[in-house]
Amino acid sequence: MILAMTNLLVTNARIATMRGGRYGEIGEGALLARDAAITWVGAMAELPGSARSGAEAVDAKGGLLTPGLVDCHTHLVYAGSRAREMEMRLAGKSYAEIAKAGGGIVSTVTATRAATNAQLRAATARRLEALMDEGVTTVEIKSGYGLDAEQELRCLRIARSLAADHAVSVSTTLLAAHTVPPEYACRADDYVETICTQMIPRASREGLASAVDGFCESIAFTPAQIRRVFDAAGRHGLRVKLHADQLSDSGGALLAAQYKALSADHLEYATDAGIEALARAGSVGVVLPGAFYYLRETKRPPVDAMRRHGLRMAIATDCNPGTSPTASLLTMANMACVLFGMTPEEALAGITCHAASALGLDDRGTLEAGKRADLALWDANEPGELVANIGGMRPSRVLFEGRVRP
Numbered sequence: 202m203i204l205a206m207t208n209l210l211v212t213n214a215r216i217a218t219m220r221g222g223r224y225g226e227i228g229e230g231a232l233l234a235r236d237a238a239i240t241w242v243g244a245m246a247e248l249p250g251s252a253r254s255g256a257e258a259v260d261a262k263g264g265l266l267t268p269g270l271v272d273c274h275t276h277l278v279y280a281g282s283r284a285r286e287m288e289m290r291l292a293g294k295s296y297a298e299i300a301k302a303g304g305g306i307v308s309t310v311t312a313t314r315a316a317t318n319a320q321l322r323a324a325t326a327r328r329l330e331a332l333m334d335e336g337v338t339t340v341e342i343k344s345g346y347g348l349d350a351e352q353e354l355r356c357l358r359i360a361r362s363l364a365a366d367h368a369v370s371v372s373t374t375l376l377a378a379h380t381v382p383p384e385y386a387c388r389a390d391d392y393v394e395t396i397c398t399q400m401i402p403r404a405s406r407e408g409l410a411s412a413v414d415g416f417c418e419s420i421a422f423t424p425a426q427i428r429r430v431f432d433a434a435g436r437h438g439l440r441v442k443l444h445a446d447q448l449s450d451s452g453g454a455l456l457a458a459q460y461k462a463l464s465a466d467h468l469e470y471a472t473d474a475g476i477e478a479l480a481r482a483g484s485v486g487v488v489l490p491g492a493f494y495y496l497r498e499t500k501r502p503p504v505d506a507m508r509r510h511g512l513r514m515a516i517a518t519d520c521n522p523g524t525s526p527t528a529s530l531l532t533m534a535n536m537a538c539v540l541f542g543m544t545p546e547e548a549l550a551g552i553t554c555h556a557a558s559a560l561g562l563d564d565r566g567t568l569e570a571g572k573r574a575d576l577a578l579w580d581a582n583e584p585g586e587l588v589a590n591i592g593g594m595r596p597s598r599v600l601f602e603g604r605v606r607p
């Protein structure tokens with residue numbers, strides 16, 4: 202998006218800078234931005250005298266200013282509904298049983314393939330707009346419901362195209378290794394070959410993906426198959442992420458660490474050694490409380506081990522029709538505290554700076570000079586309020602690239 206030069210001055214704000222993953226509060230603060238980048242953040246009393254001239258002024262009137270929120274794990278591009286599966290689970294069937302019986306991801310693949318571009322784009326846009334209403338300014342969108350080269354690339358194209366008419370930054374991830382599509386039934390290795398020799402090279406060449414993801418699980422792909430996918434990603438200059446240890450200990454965290462993954466996500470069954478390895482590798486651990494809740498899981502991700510090993514923790518919606526049908530990132534932050542025992546400060550870092558790191562984006566997620574001027578203003582007295590409520594909070598204003606979002 203090309204923007205004219207702008208100067209922005211936000212005054213009278215209580216600022217949660219989120220520097221270093223801490224609230225880093227400034228009581229009566231101000232922020233200056235130029236050309237979509239923050240140039241100065243500090244106390245009102247220290248505001249440079251020249252700052253007011255020629256700047257578009259936003260008086261926060263004592264409201265709370267935070268970085269724009271970052272949802273670092275979504276599956277927004279899909280068609281159809283899986284409401285029936287919820288009924289089956291409530292009647293006692295497990296997610297894995299439903300998937301093995303032909304439901305699950307494959308049923309969404311059928312609906313997605315059948316949707317027109319316009320239908321798929323409109324459905325995706327609705328979910329994106331719901332995220333944006335809550336103050337999200339950066340969103341990761343995975344493919345994963347196309348599962349052949351044309352369909353996967355179509356999903357990525359649709360995801361990318363949404364940034365052209367929405368004031369949001371979109372980061373796309375190729376998740377062709379989501380499950381084995383029906384046409385490759387009993388030939389998973391052949392499907393992996395297609396991913397490695399066709400889909401990854403094309404996604405990279407056509408600039409459609411920033412990363413490659415996979416689902417390492419007994420009902421999806423083995424560690425050996427994921428290695429092949431990750432090796433191909435590396436050959437084509439793409440970083441990796443992994444759905445790791447969600448339903449069982451599959452060694453996913455260790456595998457992700459070996460490949461210096463941007464993030465390993467879910468992690469309910471990750472071992473202590475896996476968490477330690479992720480921390481050493483500089484990866485981010487992404488917890489997804491929506492899926493934990495919706496599947497009525499009981500094993501929580503090892504948040505204590507993450508803290509002990511210094512693994513940065515992010516939180517995301519995992520918005521998808523089967524395991525986490527939600528587009529409320531703030532509800533996920535609340536659930537990460539209530540269900541997983543994270544602190545509100547950790548949760549806010551998990552949907553700002555650490556979420557940005559999970560996408561390899563070091564230009565956002567905190568309010569400090571040099572970062573993007575993606576900001577959210579809230580009628581809140583303290584940062585913890587964003588997380589203490591069960592969703593329902595809406596920013597009074599969002600600034601994207603230094604401009605008030607209409």
Ligand code: NIG
Nearest residue numbers: 306416444492519521523524
């Ligand atoms: O992140 N774990 C795999 N992928 C999704 C679920 C996708 C689906 O069931 O449609 C997840 O939970």
Ligand code: FE
Nearest residue numbers: 274276444519
């Ligand atoms: Fe997911």
